[in-house]
Amino acid sequence: MGNNHATKISLLGDMPAFVRADISLQARVVCDAGCDLAGTMVRVIDGGDAIVGEAELLYTSDGQDTITDVFTVKAPMNAGEYTWRAVYPAQECEGIRHDASETPFSFSVRPHSLSLSVWGIPFPVARGGKFPICVSASCTAGCSLANLPFTICGDRGEEVFAGRLGADIKEGTASTYWAALELNAPDDEALHKWTYRCALPESDHPHTARTAPVSFRTDAPPEHTLEIKIVDGYENRPLEDANVMVGFYKAQTDARGIARICVPGGTQELRVSKENYVPHNALFSIDRDQTIEVGLLFQPML
Numbered sequence: 001m002g003n004n005h006a007t008k009i010s011l012l013g014d015m016p017a018f019v020r021a022d023i024s025l026q027a028r029v030v031c032d033a034g035c036d037l038a039g040t041m042v043r044v045i046d047g048g049d050a051i052v053g054e055a056e057l058l059y060t061s062d063g064q065d066t067i068t069d070v071f072t073v074k075a076p077m078n079a080g081e082y083t084w085r086a087v088y089p090a091q092e093c094e095g096i097r098h099d100a101s102e103t104p105f106s107f108s109v110r111p112h113s114l115s116l117s118v119w120g121i122p123f124p125v126a127r128g129g130k131f132p133i134c135v136s137a138s139c140t141a142g143c144s145l146a147n148l149p150f151t152i153c154g155d156r157g158e159e160v161f162a163g164r165l166g167a168d169i170k171e172g173t174a175s176t177y178w179a180a181l182e183l184n185a186p187d188d189e190a191l192h193k194w195t196y197r198c199a200l201p202e203s204d205h206p207h208t209a210r211t212a213p214v215s216f217r218t219d220a221p222p223e224h225t226l227e228i229k230i231v232d233g234y235e236n237r238p239l240e241d242a243n244v245m246v247g248f249y250k251a252q253t254d255a256r257g258i259a260r261i262c263v264p265g266g267t268q269e270l271r272v273s274k275e276n277y278v279p280h281n282a283l284f285s286i287d288r289d290q291t292i293e294v295g296l297l298f299q300p301m302l
C-alpha cells in the first residue's frame with residue numbers, strides 16, 4: 001500500500017441567504033497528487049450525521065480538480081438555522097486510497113409564505129346589492145393550494161363569506177389558485193375595509209400567511225343613464241378618449257365623443273379632462289336619463 005492521497009472538498013457558488021424547499025449545491029474536490037476523481041462520490045451530511053444527499057464527481061473545471069453537477073438536497077421542514085457538511089468520504093480511486101475531507105455550510109430555512117390578492121371589485125359597489133370579487137393565493141415555493149379554504153371578514157371582523165379556492169392553477173401563472181365569487185354589499189354609502197384570509201395548506205412544510213384587504217366603497221345604486229358628449233369648444237368636433245367622471249363613476253368618450261354612465265340620482269359633480277384641453281368641472285342635479293354636451297377649450301401644453 002502506498003501513501004494515501006489527501007483531498008480537499010469545497011462548495012462552488014454562494015449559499016442563498018434563505019432556503020425554502022430545495023438546496024442547490026455543487027461540490028469540488030481536489031486531490032493533493034492531482035488524481036482525476038471522476039466516478040467517486042461526495043455526500044451531504046446533516047446536523048444529526050444522517051446522509052441527506054449524494055452526488056458523483058464527474059469532470060474537471062480547471063484540470064486541477066473534479067466537480068459534481070449542481071445537485072439538490074431537500075431543505076429541513078422546520079424553520080431555523082442549520083449547519084450541514086459536504087463530505088468527501090475516504091475511498092479508493094484508481095487503486096489509491098484517498099483520505100476524507102469535509103467542509104461545513106450554513107443556511108437558514110424560512111417557512112413558505114402565502115401571498116394573497118384580491119381584485120375585480122367594481123368601483124363603486126351598489127349598496128345593498130351583490131358585487132363580484134376574485135381572490136387568489138400562491139405559495140412562495142409553489143405548493144399546491146387546490147381547494148384551500150378561505151374566509152372574508154367584514155368591517156368588524158365578522159365572517160361574511162367562507163369558501164375554497166379552485167382546484168386548478170390560474171391560467172398564465174406558475175402556482176396561483178383562485179376563486180371568483182359574489183358578496184352581499186352593505187346597505188350604506190361608505191368606505192369599507194374587509195379582510196381576506198386563507199387557511200394554511202396541509203403540508204409537511206410550515207407556511208405563514210398575511211391577510212389581504214378587501215377595500216371598496218358602497219354608493220347608491222345607479223338609476224339614471226347619462227349620455228355625455230364632449231366636443232371641442234371652438235370647432236364643435238367630437239373628442240375621443242376624454243375622461244369623464246360623475247361622482248365616483250367614470251368612463252371615456254368613444255369616437256363620437258360620447259360617454260355613457262349610469263349614476264345614482266341627486267346632485268353630482270361632473271368632471272371632464274383631456275390632454276391639451278382645459279378641464280371642466282360642474283355640479284348638476286340628476287333626476288332622469290339625460291344628455292349633456294360639454295365643450296372643452298383647446299389649450300396645448302407648452
Ligand SMILES: [Zn+2]
Nearest residue numbers: 005031033035
Ligand atoms: Zn489522488
Ligand SMILES: [Zn+2]
Nearest residue numbers: 112139141143
Ligand atoms: Zn409551500
